[in-house]
Amino acid sequence: MKSAAKAQQAEDSAETGAQQIRDAIREAIVERRLSPGTKLSESDVGNLFSVSRTLARAALQALSYEGLVSVEKNRGAFVAYPSPEEARQIFSARRLVEPGILREAAARITPDDITHLRQLLLEEGRLMSERGQTARRAEIKASGDFHLMLAAISGNSIMQRFMEELVARSSLVIALYGQSTASSCGHSEHGDIISAIEADELDRACQLMLHHIAHIEADLDLRERKSLGLKEAFEL
Amino acid sequence: MKSAAKAQQAEDSAETGAQQIRDAIREAIVERRLSPGTKLSESDVGNLFSVSRTLARAALQALSYEGLVSVEKNRGAFVAYPSPEEARQIFSARRLVEPGILREAAARITPDDITHLRQLLLEEGRLMSERGQTARRAEIKASGDFHLMLAAISGNSIMQRFMEELVARSSLVIALYGQSTASSCGHSEHGDIISAIEADELDRACQLMLHHIAHIEADLDLRERKSLGLKEAFEL
DNA sequence: GTGCAAAACATCGTATACAATCTCACCACC
């Protein structure tokens, strides 16, 4: 189904092995196999993927442009540890752009797109009912994919890329500050948004989107906690 | 006035010499000293800045993430040559985000900020009346800085970075498809927007912003022209 | 035993070197 997109990827983005490493690490971060603050030394990354430090470094640099890793001069790269302030900005940005993306997507959406969206939802629901870490991780990814697919449907590749960054960073924020052990996204809300789009109730769809984002944010505990490092040290 | 920001830059972003090279090239692109399509070979860039290809390559990679340079596998880096479709997407993105940024900026703006904005406008007007290439270039930069300062005032560094990318890429688009030899931005429109903010007429300010963006877009000729390459070859 | 200093270690920053790929000119052949 994605053969065309994949072919283009393989042709264009196979540009260097660094891209592959970047994608692999990003996926690991988004699926929360890598925790915020984890050190990603160039040598280790290079050894892990059997490439030289040159490529490892390029991959880490790329991830730092996306805000997923922070590189500190002469100290190394770490999985980003967004501050509460950054977290607020990320969700502020999402509140700002997602209604607009939704409007553009609604203007161009096809029945096929709706089918795909509903398929995604089904998959998401299935994963939600399953047990186990891998199911949980796949669910996190699927939940983000809903927002990304809307961006893709909007037809604006710039906004799409921007949303990819925001969704990925959101995953980091939820990993850090999320409270509920439940799902990362209110699942049913995604369905409601699709329904509103189908019914051509654009304003309501935007309202639902804003509420949806607000719900995710409401599950965060963004209080500063300086002593977290100490606590963690004990709990580990 | 920017000592704090500069210090942080010097401390954080002097991370590598690559940053400096990246900034220098970006400035050259935004000020249109480098035309779209110009080849930027790693060796040449390296020699120009007296560094190795390693750093030159890193700088070019960074610029490619911002969409200002396109790197083609095994072929090299070129100043980006945005297609009409890309141009449309860039301005579509600006229409989408700038009103939102404006609203957030208006909510946090201080009298000091307004003073700075007006200073910027004055500078812009002064440059507009001057003759010469350097004045024209400075004017282009100042014109973009107005939009960037609004993003800075909004206090959301993520949106700020995104706007930096959009403004820079807009400059490329205008260089390619702009028709009027006149200024890149309707200068007075910037002033009108500030006035609307001061008067707390937020909706009107947003309308003005949208009109402003529309004016810039209206000056573009985004028709596809396949034969351009041939023509250019002759005209060169 | 505590605190500081210096050296050893680990890691990053940058340069250089070699391999892979592309471009283009030149020549043989049709």
Place this chain on the structure above:
DNA sequence: GGTGGTGAGATTGTATACGATGTTTTGCAC
């Protein structure tokens, strides 16, 4: 004369090497 292949040159892709910077550990003095 045009077409296709082949080889030299140029440019990028990747690896390795060396110097610079930060961190840890060791040892000595108090």
